[in-house]
Amino acid sequence: MLAxxxxxxxxxxxxxxxxxxxxxHLIVGANGAGKTSLLEALYLVATxxxxxxPRVEECVTRDLDAFRVHGEFEAAARVALEVGWSRFEGRxxxxxxGEASLTEYLDVQPVVAWxxxxxxxxxxxxxxxxxxxxxxxxxxRPGSVATLTRYxxxxxxxxxxLVVDGSGLDAWNDLLAEAAxxxxxxxxxxxxxxxxxxxxxxxxxxxxLQPITxxxxxxxxxxxxxxxxxxxxxEEVRAAERRRRxxxxxxxxxxxxxxLGGEELRRVASAGERxxxxxxxxxxxxxxFAAAGRDPVVLVDDADAELDPRRLAHLWEVFAEASQLxxxxxxxxxxxxxxxxxxxSMEAGRLGSDDRPVEKEKGTS
Amino acid sequence: MASRDPLARxxxxxxxxxxxxxxxxxRLAHHVLRVPxxxxxxxxxxxxxxxxxxxxxxxxxxxxxxxxCSICADPExxxxxxxxxxxxxxxxxxxxxxxxxxxxxxxxxxxSPQRGIGPxxxxxxxxxxxxxxxxxxxxxxxxxxxGEATALYLSRLLKPRGVRVSRLAxxxxxxxxxxxxxxxxxxxxxxGRREM
Ligand SMILES: [Zn+2]
Numbered sequence: 001m002l003a004x005x006x007x008x009x010x011x012x013x014x015x016x017x018x019x020x021x022x023x024x025h026l027i028v029g030a031n032g033a034g035k036t037s038l039l040e041a042l043y044l045v046a047t048x049x050x051x052x053x054p055r056v057e058e059c060v061t062r063d064l065d066a067f068r069v070h071g072e073f074e075a076a077a078r079v080a081l082e083v084g085w086s087r088f089e090g091r092x093x094x095x096x097x098g099e100a101s102l103t104e105y106l107d108v109q110p111v112v113a114w115x116x117x118x119x120x121x122x123x124x125x126x127x128x129x130x131x132x133x134x135x136x137x138x139x140x141r142p143g144s145v146a147t148l149t150r151y152x153x154x155x156x157x158x159x160x161x162l163v164v165d166g167s168g169l170d171a172w173n174d175l176l177a178e179a180a181x182x183x184x185x186x187x188x189x190x191x192x193x194x195x196x197x198x199x200x201x202x203x204x205x206x207x208x209l210q211p212i213t214x215x216x217x218x219x220x221x222x223x224x225x226x227x228x229x230x231x232x233x234x235e236e237v238r239a240a241e242r243r244r245r246x247x248x249x250x251x252x253x254x255x256x257x258x259x260l261g262g263e264e265l266r267r268v269a270s271a272g273e274r275x276x277x278x279x280x281x282x283x284x285x286x287x288x289f290a291a292a293g294r295d296p297v298v299l300v301d302d303a304d305a306e307l308d309p310r311r312l313a314h315l316w317e318v319f320a321e322a323s324q325l326x327x328x329x330x331x332x333x334x335x336x337x338x339x340x341x342x343x344x345s346m347e348a349g350r351l352g353s354d355d356r357p358v359e360k361e362k363g364t365s
Numbered sequence: 366m367a368s369r370d371p372l373a374r375x376x377x378x379x380x381x382x383x384x385x386x387x388x389x390x391x392r393l394a395h396h397v398l399r400v401p402x403x404x405x406x407x408x409x410x411x412x413x414x415x416x417x418x419x420x421x422x423x424x425x426x427x428x429x430x431x432x433x434c435s436i437c438a439d440p441e442x443x444x445x446x447x448x449x450x451x452x453x454x455x456x457x458x459x460x461x462x463x464x465x466x467x468x469x470x471x472x473x474x475x476x477s478p479q480r481g482i483g484p485x486x487x488x489x490x491x492x493x494x495x496x497x498x499x500x501x502x503x504x505x506x507x508x509x510x511x512g513e514a515t516a517l518y519l520s521r522l523l524k525p526r527g528v529r530v531s532r533l534a535x536x537x538x539x540x541x542x543x544x545x546x547x548x549x550x551x552x553x554x555x556x557g558r559r560e561m
Pocket of ligand 1 (some may be wrong): 422
């Protein structure tokens with residue numbers, strides 16, 4: 001659980017020192033007030049990555065040379081994480097003020113987030129869904145970073161080999177089969193867990209939506225069944241790979257199919273259905289991690305966008321089981337009938353406690 | 366294009382050394398300027414001596430003054446086993462464990478398409494020529510993807526020739542380098558090697 005968040009030089013946020021408690025928090029403010037940046041800072045300090053950009057230096061306030069985000073997390077003991085960047089020294093991260101491996105760092109506080117960029121996961125190219133899977137396996141067990149890295153390095157070498165001349169391909173395929181099998185087993189198990197939680201959540205929710213199912217389609221198809229099967233699958237495409245000079249089978253071609261009522265979601269769903277499906281998926285991810293003893297902080301940016309009040313209310317119920325959640329909104333009026341544990345207002349990068357009844361600007365979307 | 370400025374030239378040469386950036390190179394060059402002539406002579410001599418006196422062993426590629434090297438020439442060493450490493454500096458750590466009494470073969474590299482290193486760029490032919498009377502080849506390439514692929518490549522090459530092939534088994538962190546692995550860990554990896 002996040003006990004304290006402070007940041008300096010981060011985006012358009014004023015110097016912030018925030019101590020939220022447990023439960024479901026609502027952060028209200030106009031567009032551009034800094035709500036997303038606050039969630040981004042929290043996500044960054046827990047995961048070392050931003051959900052908005054792969055280039056963390058973009059997070060520095062305009063005209064400044066450095067930023068710093070400091071988070072204190074409460075579990076068995078209080079742990080302090082810090083991420084910073086400066087024009088002169090680049091990126092850095094510390095755990096309790098000292099150095100730590102990425103695995104140790106990620107072990108501290110799992111986070112799951114939904115932001116507008118995640119529409120890609122539901123509607124975009126397969127790469128976004130593979131990233132969702134890999135985020136999932138690393139959140140579940142941070143040690144999986146090693147499995148991912150080994151696979152990615154091997155694939156990069158094989159890719160280069162096929163561009164150049166292809167000699168020694170057998171050995172690289174042997175290694176790729178080992179590394180890919182490890183990764184596909186993790187992905188496959190994670191999708192199984194997601195499916196179970198999606199079913200449970202759907203059956204408990206009053207949400208009026210056709211059933212969402214997730215289907216893992218590994219490449220080659222029987223990859224997760226064993227290293228030999230995977231190796232044989234690589235052999236099958238060998239000639240085609242040499243001809244086209246690129247790797248044609250392996251986890252970089254895996255697909256996660258997300259279906260709504262039996263149809264591929266990205267083809268059939270409306271914007272509202274997509275948003276609802278995305279939040280159900282978020283709830284399922286949360287539940288998978290929590291069940292594994294990795295109870296995550298949940299972030300929902302622009303929570304009510306695309307949702308009618310009924311859907312919003314039913315989805316909000318789904319997240320009642322989250323131990324700490326931060327939702328943002330630019331439309332305070334739609335939240336009046338929903339129960340929250342704390343409410344905050346964000347104005348020009350400044351965060352204020354907001355326990356008064358909300359009655360500010362209406363419908364600025 | 367050699368620079369006419371001797372200091373700039375020295376900085377240029379020094380910054381070509383691995384691990385030395387322009388900042389460090391400049392600091393070293395200014396250090397050379399300050400020290401007495403005798404120290405510079407000693408350094409120059411040492412540099413030249415390394416190039417003139419040291420050679421690669423014609424059998425195993427280790428670095429040595431005498432060819433063959435002391436390990437290849439030692440009649441007490443077990444000739445039925447060869448331990449394959451990537452670089453000459455990988456031999457001393459394995460020796461220090463005291464767990465291994467066979468001979469060595471240095472590949473002088475590991476497979477890495479990204480760096481343009483394929484099977485023809487590492488010293489494999491010499492290894493194949495040394496297999497008479499060899500029962501086991503222990504592959505001690507680095508535990509990173511380049512070292513792993515090299516091990517798998519050698520295993521494919523050696524097994525059809527009736528040689529037992531084994532690989533350092535555990536204890537070495539994934540992505541780690543043999544160079545930095547402590548003796549105890551390396552010794553345990555040697556005694557627990559697994560057949561490929
Ligand atoms: Zn020798």
